[in-house]
Amino acid sequence: MENFYEPVAWEDPLQAVETQSQPNPQYIKDLETAINDELHAIHYYAKLIELAPDQADRQRIAAIRQDEIRHYHHLYRLYMQMTGRHPQLVPGEVPTSYAEGLHKSLHGELEAVEFYHRMHQAATDEKQKLMWLNIANDEQRHATWFLYLLAKLPK
DSSP: OOOOSSOOOOOOTTTTOOOOSSOOHHHHHHHHHHHHHHHHHHHHHHHHHHHOSSHHHHHHHHHHHHHHHHHHHHHHHHHHHHHSSOOOOOOOOOOSSHHHHHHHHHHHHHHHHHHHHHHHHHOOSHHHHHHHHHHHHHHHHHHHHHHHHHHHSOO
16 A cells, blocks of 8 residues: 655645744644544545445545545645644544445545634634635535435435
């Protein structure tokens, strides 16, 4: 399996982000939570791809997973910039059935939208605010796709 624990080298969209001399501890804690949520989604969706009934569903979930990988890398890099250390990574669960996986994915994406909107409000740097808003928009789009995939399931 691919290694997503360390960010890949690419142009840093957060380059020249203004950071506070003493970052807000709650903001840092929430940022670490976001990193773990994205990492969990990466692994969860890898298993969901295996459980998907057809190639079209696998491709759609793989595209969502790629967004989560991008989010993870952006958030990881921001955490490193703000703290000078690596976040503590916590493993998550994986789905045992396709239907269960879709239900939990939909729920998780909707919760993520709300969480990222709160992070957008908490951010003081304009580039960070834009990043949080863009991630929230991606998560909303993911929720829509998971709802579509759920609706396709046989009754």
